[in-house]
Every structure is written in C-alpha cells, then in structure tokens.
Amino acid sequence: MTNRTRRLLFIVIYGAALIVLLNYQPIHHYISTIKNVQVVNGDRNENEKARLRAQIEKWKEGRxxxxxxxxxxxxxxxxxxxxxxVVDVEESINKMLATGxxxxxxxxxxxxPPAVSLEQLGAQPIYRGNPNKPAISFMINVAWGNEYLDxxxxxxxxxxxxxxFFLDGSWVKRYPEEAKKILARGHEIGNHAYxxxxxxxxxxxxxxxxxxxxxxxxxKTLEVKPSLFAPPSGAFNQRVVQIAHSSYQMNTILWTADTIDWQKPSPAYVINKISRKMGNGVLVLMHPTSTSEASLDQLLTIAKKKGLQPTTVSEVISSRRLPSP
Incomplete structure (x- = not known):
C-alpha cells in the first residue's frame, strides 16, 4: 500500500469517526429514555388494572x-x-387485558366445593342429582334386549x-362383544348384579x-371397575347399600323417573310421562326395549330444549358445575 493510499484511507476513517461523534448521544440518555417509556407504560397498565378491578367488583354482584x-x-x-x-378477579383482569x-x-x-360432600353422607341410596344442576341421565339397565342396543x-x-349402562353380569358373560361395543362408544359402565x-x-x-x-x-371383559351399583328392579335394603359402599366403594343408584318400558307402553305414553318429569338432576330409568328405542331420540331432544344436559349418572351426581354452553 502506497503512502498516498494510506493517507486517503486515514482521511476516510477519520471523517467517518467525526460524523459518528457529531451525531452521538450518550448511551445513558438512551437508557433513561427507555426507562421513562417503561414507567409510563407501567403506570398506564396499573391504572387499567385498577379500573378493571373496580368494574369487576361491581359485576360480581349477582353472579x-x-x-x-x-x-x-x-x-x-x-x-x-x-x-x-366465585369470580377470579386477577384471572379476569388478565383475560380482559389480553383480549382488549x-x-x-x-x-x-x-x-x-360444598362443606358437606356426597361421600361424607356414607352409605345411602341415590335417586337423583342436585336440583340446581341442569343435568339429566337416561340410564339404561341391560340384562336382555340386544336387538335394540345398536x-x-x-x-x-x-x-x-x-x-x-348398568350391565347384568351374566349378560356380559354371554355377550362380551355387545358389552365391548357399549364401552367403545364411550359410555359409563355400571354394575347391575349377576x-x-x-x-x-x-x-x-x-x-x-x-x-x-x-x-x-x-x-375381565372390559378392564373397567364400576363405581355405581343399580339393584335389579330397584329392590334393595340398607344391608345391600352398606355392602356395596363399604366392600366395593360403590354408590347404590335408583331413579327419579321410570319409563316402565318393560311393560311395553307406547312411545307416545313414555315421551309424555317422562317429559313432564324432566328437570335438574333427574335420573331416568330405561332398558333396551322397542319402546325406549322409539322414544329415546325425542326424549333427548326435549331434554335439551328444557336446558338440560343429558350425561352419565356419575356426572349428574357429581357436585361439579357444568361448563357454560
């Protein structure tokens, strides 16, 4: 590199450095500015949180x-x-801030949760869920009626x-594939004696x-262990309830409304009878019969129109609240 080239390179570098120095603002000034912006934004955020907290306190009333x-x-x-x-105030604030x-x-x-749970009541038969829970179960006892199951x-x-589905043990023994079919469709399995x-x-x-x-x-057939016992024909005494509860950790389940479908009433009769008895926490008894086969679709439709969620017995008798639609 010649002396002339070196001098030119020096002049270029010197000029560039001079430009930088002339336009330079101390780094501490930049940092201070950023901090000030953060403080302002933080103040705004806290003010918005305070506003939302006050509003949420008002909204809590009656909810x-x-x-x-x-x-x-x-x-x-x-x-x-x-x-x-109860309203989770902080989570509500976070949700509103996130959505704007x-x-x-x-x-x-x-x-x-309530101070007294179902478990604390001990060995007692159960005929219904809580009358404040908008849930209903159309429970099906199975000891016969394969032709209507599908x-x-x-x-x-x-x-x-x-x-x-409460399954008779001897029925499961004779028709294991039918029992597997019920489980495969996602239904709860209960015990209906042998x-x-x-x-x-x-x-x-x-x-x-x-x-x-x-x-x-x-x-052995389904690899599930039922926690609910439905005595055949609803016949039981306290000894049955106590044994199911203490020896097998099972609740004894009866019903609130009976289709009496085994007597072969008309579907119209069953629909009229059960629709009048539908309500929060109701357990409806049915079997795989021609009557229940023909009435089930309309019963489910009516239940939903009444604002009830058809579900399992375990869900109906649980203290859990149903998710909002």
Whole structure:
C-alpha cells in the first residue's frame, strides 16, 4: 500500500469517526429514555388494572353463587351437593387485558366445593342429582334386549350424548362383544348384579356374590371397575347399600323417573310421562326395549330444549358445575 493510499484511507476513517461523534448521544440518555417509556407504560397498565378491578367488583354482584351441601332427604335419601362459584378477579383482569375487551362475559370463575360432600353422607341410596344442576341421565339397565342396543347407541351418538349402562353380569358373560361395543362408544359402565335377583331377599354372602361376580366379569371383559351399583328392579335394603359402599366403594343408584318400558307402553305414553318429569338432576330409568328405542331420540331432544344436559349418572351426581354452553 502506497503512502498516498494510506493517507486517503486515514482521511476516510477519520471523517467517518467525526460524523459518528457529531451525531452521538450518550448511551445513558438512551437508557433513561427507555426507562421513562417503561414507567409510563407501567403506570398506564396499573391504572387499567385498577379500573378493571373496580368494574369487576361491581359485576360480581349477582353472579357469584354459594355452594350447596349434600344432604340426606326424607324422600330422596342422599342428594349430592353442588359447587358454588366465585369470580377470579386477577384471572379476569388478565383475560380482559389480553383480549382488549372489558365485558362481564369474560369473567373467569373458580368453583367452591360444598362443606358437606356426597361421600361424607356414607352409605345411602341415590335417586337423583342436585336440583340446581341442569343435568339429566337416561340410564339404561341391560340384562336382555340386544336387538335394540345398536339403534339406541346410534341415537346417543347422533345427539353426542354419553350415558350410563348398568350391565347384568351374566349378560356380559354371554355377550362380551355387545358389552365391548357399549364401552367403545364411550359410555359409563355400571354394575347391575349377576343374575337379576331380588337383592332385598338375599343374605350377606349372596349379596357379595352378586356384586363381586359382576365386578369380576366386567373387569375381565372390559378392564373397567364400576363405581355405581343399580339393584335389579330397584329392590334393595340398607344391608345391600352398606355392602356395596363399604366392600366395593360403590354408590347404590335408583331413579327419579321410570319409563316402565318393560311393560311395553307406547312411545307416545313414555315421551309424555317422562317429559313432564324432566328437570335438574333427574335420573331416568330405561332398558333396551322397542319402546325406549322409539322414544329415546325425542326424549333427548326435549331434554335439551328444557336446558338440560343429558350425561352419565356419575356426572349428574357429581357436585361439579357444568361448563357454560
């Protein structure tokens, strides 16, 4: 590199450095500016949070609900509790800040369990869910009626409903593929004793046999362990309830409304009868029969129109609140 070239290069570098120096602002000034912007934004954010918090406190009024304890009723025996709800203020604020929308529709709730739960009531029969829970179950006891099962399963699929099938143990033994079909469609499985006996007349040993044999065959066939027991024909006594509860950790389930479909009434009769009895927490008893096959679709439609969510027995008797539609 010649001396002339070196001088030119020096002049270029010197000139560039001079330009930078002339336009230079101390870095501390830049940092200070950024901090000031952050403080302003932080103040605005805190002010917005304070505004939302005050608004949410007003919106809370009339929207929060106290939990309802489980009780033993003289008529309905064990009635499950129902969770209350309170507004989660901080989560509601975060949601509104994230969406940029301030609305009571964006309130976030937390469930509050009752002080007394169904489990705390001990061995009691259950005829219904909590009357404040907008859920209903069309539970199906199965010991016969294979020819109607596919149609009823298809109707449940059509309505996107999962329900509870209480299975007779000897039926599962004879028709394992039918039982697997019910489970494969996503339905809850319950225990319906083994040989459809009158449980009210049985001694302790036989009660154990009826329940345990059915538990065993259901587990062997379906690999599920039912937590619900429906005594055949609704025949039971306190000894049956106590054994199911203490020895098998099962709730004994009866019903609120009976289709009496085994008597072969007309579908119109069943639809009229059951629709009048539909309500929060109702358990409807049916079987795979021609009557229930023909009436199930309309019953599900009516239940939904009444604002009820058809679901499993376990969901109906749970204290959990249903998600908002």
């Amino acid at each position: 929060e609900e106290q939990p309802i304890d489980a009780v033993v009723d003289q008529t309905w025996k064990a009635i499950p509790g129902y969770n209350g709800r 929308v301030s609305s009571p529709d964006l309130l976030v709730y937390k469930e509050v 149609s009823m399963l298809n109707t449940l699929d059509k309505h996107k409903v999962k329900t509870t 040989s459809h006996p009158d449980m009210n007349t049985l001694g302790t040993q036989r009660i154990h046999q009826e329940i345990s044999r059915t538990q065993d065959v259901i587990y």
